[in-house]
Amino acid sequence: MVVALAAVLVPPAAAATARPWAGTLLDRDAVAVSPAVAAAGGQAYRLTYLSTSSRGAPRVVTGTLVVPPGPPPPGGFPVASWGHGTTGAADACAPSASPALGGYDTLVASLVDAGYAVVATDYEGLGTPGPHAYLVAESAGRGMIDAVRAGRQAQRGLSTTWVALGHSQGSQAVAATAEISGTYGRGLRLAGAVAFAAPINLAGTIAQRLRDVEGDFGAQALYPLILSGLRTEHPQLRYSDYLGPRAAEVLPLVETACLADIYGWFAARDLPASEFQPVTQQAMTRLEDWLAGQGIPRQRTAAPFTILIGDQDEIVGVDEASAVVAGMCHLGSAASLRVYPGLDHNAVVPAATGDAMTWLADRLAGRPVTTDC
Known part of the structure; x- marks a missing residue:
């Protein structure tokens, strides 16, 4: 049909x-x-x-x-x-x-x-x-x-x-x-x-989650997925505002691989938390604003x-x-x-x-x- x-x-x-x-x-x-x-x-x-x-x-x-x-x-x-x-x-x-x-x-x-x-x-x-x-x-x-x-x-x-x-x-x-x-x-x-x-409630917890992200490869794998999803609503989002240069190397994999492979990519590199911090407070505020209401009625x-x-x-x-x-x-x-x-x-x-x-x-x-x- x-x-x-x-x-x-x-x-x-x-x-x-x-x-x-x-x-x-x-x-x-x-x-x-x-x-x-x-x-x-x-x-x-x-x-x-x-x-x-x-x-x-x-x-x-x-x-x-x-x-x-x-x-x-x-x-x-x-x-x-x-x-x-x-x-x-x-x-x-x-x-x-x-x-x-x-x-x-x-x-x-x-x-x-x-x-x-x-x-x-x-x-x-x-x-x-x-x-x-x-x-x-x-x-x-x-x-x-x-x-x-x-x-x-x-x-x-x-x-x-x-x-x-x-x-x-x-x-x-x-x-x-x-x-x-x-x-x-x-x-x-x-x-x-x-x-x-x-x-x-990502809007209310994202700052703390990013501070605690080192060694948490599951959270690291989810973060670029979250950014890529937000970009469908906010095309002005720049990955360089939210991912350090080493973490940003995962972006091509996000488009071609599933969650387990992205997890494995981060686990093999064990990146520091600094690779996942927004570059400015303004960038963090934008991220929190974009996340507001996503899933919380x-x-x-x-x-x-x-x-x-x-x-x-x-x-x-x-x-x-x-x-x-x-x-x-x-x-x-x-x-x-x-x-x-x-x-x-x-x-x-x-x-x-x-x-x-x-x-x-x-x-x-x-x-x-x-x-x-």
Whole structure:
């Protein structure tokens, strides 16, 4: 199934209000599934569809649709939109390119087994032309919403009722999804949103994170990805303002390699913290301003929101997650936090999947939600 791209593009100036292209399905191709998804009976398709960048322009995005076996229930299969964690910024890092779906196939299989049709966006620029808008929350949130629209065009029997889940980078995406779904997601009903590990308040923590970056090769690998993502919104960003000459040598790798290779590049060089410091206080202030609001909701969310986090999370601490929930409660959102002892950033996903399923089932059933507000 192919829709001519030229027929749906309109000038970017109209995108802020009309967005007639949002979720338009361009192509659907059957793809192989992993053993875990096969065991759940899911049929998988790679979708190509249109979404909207944070600057209001149309963007071609790819993703995956996995449909449960058998006939849909009355009203259709509820849809679960999945936001993956960081894989990298190169097109080769797109989860839809692999049956393992970026390492999240077991979770996707659990959703399919529970009766959800799953859509899993690759996000803007990951697997498609143009740079990946890494950690640009509104772009990712729009990609998750439009994946639901595209999935419903690709397969009959999918409900307009849906839920959102995400991990790590996907937590930023889910937070934005919950925030904008009442407006950008009109025509669909978001029942609930789950973040495995919390959205990260980079604007409030970037200075300290950069001071502590020496020897932290994970943080070093993420930093140029963050800069490259911000540059999709702020093309005036100069890498030389934020990376020393030795650290800047990684930039070509950011465009061609995935996260593990970037991590290995920094681990082999063991660069000092000075290679990651903005050149002036003005540059730091600009960076903090650009990061403000990326993943931290600034208005009431359209559906209940819960964070599931391990108390050994090495990227986002429990205190930071608690602050996110408190801020959401202040805005009137129905927000909650569950902490898992002894679990780190990645281990929380398999450990908390069952609790996430139960929480989402309650939201679909219309049961009262318990919050921390």
